[in-house]
Amino acid sequence: MIRVDSVNLSFSHEGEVNQVLQGISFAVKAEGSCAIIGPSGCGKTSLLFLLAGLLQPDAGTITITGSPRTGTILQHYGLFPWKTVVENIGLGLQLKGEAKDRIGARVEGLLAEMGLTGFGRHYPAQLSGGMQQRVAMARALAIEPQILFMDEPLSSLDALSRERLQNLILQVWRDKRITTILVTHSIEEAVYLGRQIIVLSQRPGRILQIVDNPGAGSREYRQTEQFFHNCNQLRRILKEEDHGPEA
Numbered sequence: 001m002i003r004v005d006s007v008n009l010s011f012s013h014e015g016e017v018n019q020v021l022q023g024i025s026f027a028v029k030a031e032g033s034c035a036i037i038g039p040s041g042c043g044k045t046s047l048l049f050l051l052a053g054l055l056q057p058d059a060g061t062i063t064i065t066g067s068p069r070t071g072t073i074l075q076h077y078g079l080f081p082w083k084t085v086v087e088n089i090g091l092g093l094q095l096k097g098e099a100k101d102r103i104g105a106r107v108e109g110l111l112a113e114m115g116l117t118g119f120g121r122h123y124p125a126q127l128s129g130g131m132q133q134r135v136a137m138a139r140a141l142a143i144e145p146q147i148l149f150m151d152e153p154l155s156s157l158d159a160l161s162r163e164r165l166q167n168l169i170l171q172v173w174r175d176k177r178i179t180t181i182l183v184t185h186s187i188e189e190a191v192y193l194g195r196q197i198i199v200l201s202q203r204p205g206r207i208l209q210i211v212d213n214p215g216a217g218s219r220e221y222r223q224t225e226q227f228f229h230n231c232n233q234l235r236r237i238l239k240e241e242d243h244g245p246e247a
């Protein structure tokens with residue numbers, strides 16, 4: 001369980017305080033899937049960084065029950081260009097001090113799972129965006145996280161690769177029974193991948209609404225009336241935030 005209670009965050013620059021998040025409270029239960037959406041600059045990445053423990057709030061608390069292993073996929077993949085695919089994927093395991101042969105076996109398994117067999121010795125620059133994204137996902141999954149934090153992981157992909165990787169995220173969430181927290185700009189992606197959708201206001205980000213979306217979790221969901229209904233609901237909330245209520 002992840003619990004966020006009355007969290008505020010601001011950044012200071014040359015004496016000027018920039019309030020980024022205000023009074024954020026919500027909870028995500030274990031094995032839940034949560035999507036965070038909102039206008040550009042509203043603090044989505046900052047909120048994800050807070051959850052992942054990469055930033056500390058000015059006020060309020062973030063509590064994560066137990067000491068779960070966490071994996072993080074940052075925007076633009078965060079791969080090391082001077083390391084091969086195998087070295088990138090094995091990095092977390094290496095940092096944990098795992099034995100070389102165990103790392104080798106685990107990385108081989110992940111290469112196969114992600115459809116990257118044969119590309120282990122390539123460098124990131126030699127791969128397409130979709131393949132780099134799968135490497136980033138394999139690296140995050142290598143340590144068998146119980147919570148997976150993802151910051152717009154699919155934003156730079158073409159429509160088909162994006163759909164394939166959305167299905168992969170769905171499959172990982174279901175098969176490995178992990179908790180996923182996904183920051184996205186895409187309404188459809190939020191509704192497809194988040195059983196709970198947190199909609200943030202313009203900066204300073206406050207919670208406009210938490211949309212329950214219990215139907216998410218299967219490939220078929222995309223074709224259902226409920227899916228379209230929830231996409232429209234999100235669109236309405238975001239539009240109102242952008243322009244005020246529609247005439």
Ligand SMILES: Nc1ncnc2c1ncn2[C@@H]1O[C@H](COP(=O)(O)OP(=O)(O)OP(=O)(O)O)[C@@H](O)[C@H]1O
Pocket residue numbers: 011012013018020038039040041042043044045046047203
């Ligand atoms: N390390 C930092 N120092 C100062 N200001 C920062 C820092 N990180 C983020 N900000 C500011 O905080 C605000 C929110 O940024 P953040 O990246 O969290 O928003 P976002 O909703 O993820 O944006 P986008 O959708 O465009 O990716 C922005 O105004 C940004 O300039």
